[in-house]
Amino acid sequence: MKHLTYHLFMLIAAIAFTACGNDIADPNYPNGKDPIRISLDIAPSVNTAESNHGASRSRRVSTSLGWSYQQGDELIQNWIVIMVNNADGKIEHIFTSTDNGQNKEEDQVASSVTTTPNNKTFYSFANISMAQLEAATGATFTEGAAMPSITQATFALSGNGYDPTLSDQGIPMTGITHMALTNADNEQTKHLYVVRMLAKIELTFTNQTGEKVSLNSVTIDRLTSNPTGDERNLMLFPSATPTDANTQVVQSPNLNGTQPQSAFTQSLNGKDLAQGASFTQTLYVNETSTPTNAFSQFMLTVDLTRADGTTTQQRYSVVSNENGEWSTIARNDWRMIPITLQDYKLDLIPLDFPAIGVLPSSVKEADGTFTCTFNGGGDFRLQPQVSRYSDGQTIPDADWTFSRFTTESYPSAPPSGFYAEDKNPTWFERGGYVAGSFGTTTGEAYHTLYLTHNATGRTLVYHLRIVRN
Numbered sequence: 001m002k003h004l005t006y007h008l009f010m011l012i013a014a015i016a017f018t019a020c021g022n023d024i025a026d027p028n029y030p031n032g033k034d035p036i037r038i039s040l041d042i043a044p045s046v047n048t049a050e051s052n053h054g055a056s057r058s059r060r061v062s063t064s065l066g067w068s069y070q071q072g073d074e075l076i077q078n079w080i081v082i083m084v085n086n087a088d089g090k091i092e093h094i095f096t097s098t099d100n101g102q103n104k105e106e107d108q109v110a111s112s113v114t115t116t117p118n119n120k121t122f123y124s125f126a127n128i129s130m131a132q133l134e135a136a137t138g139a140t141f142t143e144g145a146a147m148p149s150i151t152q153a154t155f156a157l158s159g160n161g162y163d164p165t166l167s168d169q170g171i172p173m174t175g176i177t178h179m180a181l182t183n184a185d186n187e188q189t190k191h192l193y194v195v196r197m198l199a200k201i202e203l204t205f206t207n208q209t210g211e212k213v214s215l216n217s218v219t220i221d222r223l224t225s226n227p228t229g230d231e232r233n234l235m236l237f238p239s240a241t242p243t244d245a246n247t248q249v250v251q252s253p254n255l256n257g258t259q260p261q262s263a264f265t266q267s268l269n270g271k272d273l274a275q276g277a278s279f280t281q282t283l284y285v286n287e288t289s290t291p292t293n294a295f296s297q298f299m300l301t302v303d304l305t306r307a308d309g310t311t312t313q314q315r316y317s318v319v320s321n322e323n324g325e326w327s328t329i330a331r332n333d334w335r336m337i338p339i340t341l342q343d344y345k346l347d348l349i350p351l352d353f354p355a356i357g358v359l360p361s362s363v364k365e366a367d368g369t370f371t372c373t374f375n376g377g378g379d380f381r382l383q384p385q386v387s388r389y390s391d392g393q394t395i396p397d398a399d400w401t402f403s404r405f406t407t408e409s410y411p412s413a414p415p416s417g418f419y420a421e422d423k424n425p426t427w428f429e430r431g432g433y434v435a436g437s438f439g440t441t442t443g444e445a446y447h448t449l450y451l452t453h454n455a456t457g458r459t460l461v462y463h464l465r466i467v468r469n
Contacts, residue, residue, distance in 0.1 A: 040079065040124055042173065043193040043242050043249065043332060073164035074171055074200075076126045080133065081192065084147045086119040086178075091147050096130070115181065122177045123150070126194045127170035136236055151176070154232035154256045159198035159286035160223055160264045171284075172197045175241040195238040195251065199287055199333040204280045205302070207273040209343045210390065214305040215268040215279065221299040222261040223329070224253075224286040233259050233286065238331055251330035253287040261292050270305070273341075287331045294369050295446065295463050296327055296410045302339065312389055314341060343388045344395065344453070346462055348372065351381040351433075369463040374438065382425075382464070383433035384451060402427050403450035403459060405434055410446070417441035418468065425466075442468050 081095040092115060125133060134140055136155045139148035157172065164171050173194035181190075201220075207213055227233045239252040266283050273279055290296045300316040316339060329335065350361040354376035361374045363382075374380055386395040407414065407424040416422060417439040425436030425447070434449070447464040 039190070040076075040081065040126070040192045040194060041242075042076070042126075043175065043195045043238075074196075076173070076194075077170040078127060078129070079194075080125045080128065080130060082123040082141055082147070083115075084121045084123070085116070086121055089146050091141060091143050091145055092120075094141060094143055117182050118180075120179050120181055121147075122179065122192050123147075124173075124175045124177065124192050124194045126173035128172045128174070129169065132169075136232075151237060153236040155197070155234045155236045156227045156230075156232045157197055157234050157286065158226035159284055160226050161266065162198055162284040164284070174237050176237055177241060177243070193242045195241060196332040197234060197238075197287075198284050198331060199329045199335065200282065200284055201329075201335045201337065202280055202282050203300075204278055204336070204338045205273060206278045206338065206340050207275055209306070209341050210275055211307040212272060212274050213307070213341065215271040215273055216303040216305060216311070217265050217267050218281065219263050219265040219301040219303070220285065221263040221293055221301065222288070222291045223264045224255060224288045225260045225262045226286065232256050234331075251287075251332055253289045253328050253330050255287070255289060259289075261288065285329060287333070288329045290327045294411060294465060295408065295448070298326065298329075300337070300339065302341065304341065306390070340458065342458070343390050344386055344460065345389055346370075346451070346460060347385045347387065348462075348464070349383045349385055350374070351383065352376065353378050353380075369465055371465045371467060373467045373469065375469050377438040377440070377468070379435070379437045381428075381431075381433045381435050383431075384449065384462075386451070386460075399454055401452045401454055402429070402432070403452045405450070406448045408446040408448060412444075412446070414445035415441050415443045418443050418445055436466075438468050444468070 078097040079095075080097075081093075082091055083093040083095070084090065085092050130141075137148060137150040137153040139150060141148070155172075162171070173196050175192065175194040177192045179190060203218060205215060224233055233256055235254040235256055237254070239254040240249045242249045264285065266281065268281060271279055291298055293299060302314045302316070303311065304314070305311050348363045348370050350363050350372055352361045352374050354360060354374075358376040361372065361380065364371050364373075372382060384400075386400055387393060388395065405425070405427045414422075414424065418441045419425070420437040420439045422439070423437070424445075425434050427433075428435040434447075444465060444467045447466065449462045449464060451460045451462075452458070453460070
């Protein structure tokens with residue numbers, strides 16, 4: 001699979017420091033004509049993801065390539081840079097692009113600007129107009145005037161389903177760079193960075209069901225909702241801005257407080273996919289904190305139509321190769337998630353030993369989670385059974401290997417006394433099932449079951465919610 005990170009360049013300014021008063025000057029250039037060059041770069045990202053059936057595998061990598069050099073709509077179309085002298089807090093210069101819709105990786109803004117050796121702050125905006133900036137901050141910006149306080153400003157962005165090809169502005173980007181300029185900076189290139197305010201996800205579907213299928217839609221549960229009305233869902237600036245090309249900055253979601261979340265569905269327009277063929281869908285989404293679903297993980301649901309005309313869904317939970325978690329999407333992330341459509345599904349067969357008159361146990365699957373309800377105490381079992389979507393035939397147990405069974409602490413750990421002697425259920429190898437024993441406390445507990453398909457090495461991951469009434 002590809003592992004790509006972002007590294008696009010845009011030359012923003014060449015600032016000449018002339019020898020006058022306390023202005024920066026190099027003795028080799030007494031007339032102050034040798035410029036200091038400043039470039040604006042799109043900040044790199046360190047996150048991608050990969051997946052298999054049942055579990056999306058997320059890993060963190062770092063490379064030198066950008067989102068897509070071929071996709072100009074993801075580049076800089078216009079920009080604003082505000083240069084502030086920290087000594088007096090006043091705006092020294094406001095640089096703006098002269099034309100829109102450039103789709104350039106680099107552009108020269110200014111060639112000769114007089115300044116003084118001092119600490120400077122650069123507020124950089126790409127694909128955000130001055131009108132939008134003033135509306136977001138409630139401020140105006142004038143050279144020579146005091147710089148308004150905008151570090152805590154908020155912004156409204158409908159990132160879920162964003163289409164940069166339909167926007168005159170492109171993908172909005174922001175950044176703040178603090179810089180100490182001295183005489184020694186002559187002839188050097190200084191870098192400013194902007195961070196894209198949304199994330200990019202590439203889902204690559206590979207059909208291994210044994211027959212042609214049509215892809216109807218894919219749903220991600222859950223993402224930060226697009227704003228409605230006058231709501232502002234994001235902070236204007238990222239959680240961090242890189243200071244040099246060699247330092248990778250891991251972004252964290254920087255939302256405007258606690259934002260509502262919802263499932264987002266992307267239509268795939270009934271895309272036909274032959275057996276063995278692949279198809280990639282790119283979509284843009286809002287940055288999102290920990291999903292507010294039962295297991296605090298992103299869940300993917302693929303709605304497809306089989307060759308016989310029946311409609312079915314395949315669900316995937318998102319986990320990490322490194323630490324078992326992929327619980328956030330940050331701005332500027334590029335997540336590449338291969339999804340293998342397979343002809344397998346899981347059923348859980350419950351077995352308990354209730355007293356006379358007590359209702360038997362039951363299992364219900366919804367949204368990627370099996371809810372196993374027991375109405376009495378004592379011992380219980382949960383036996384996995386893997387079958388084919390296409391014909392309902394059970395797959396022999398010999399084709400599968402148990403990987404692990406875990407007890408989760410989110411959204412809550414099992415209450416004290418829920419299991420006998422507070423011993424969590426375990427996998428009984430000889431019988432091929434999960435075995436446990438209830439204690440005296442009612443409530444619920446959350447677990448995850450991992451099974452590996454021997455022929456392909458792919459892992460099926462299933463979330464379990466065990467309820468005792």
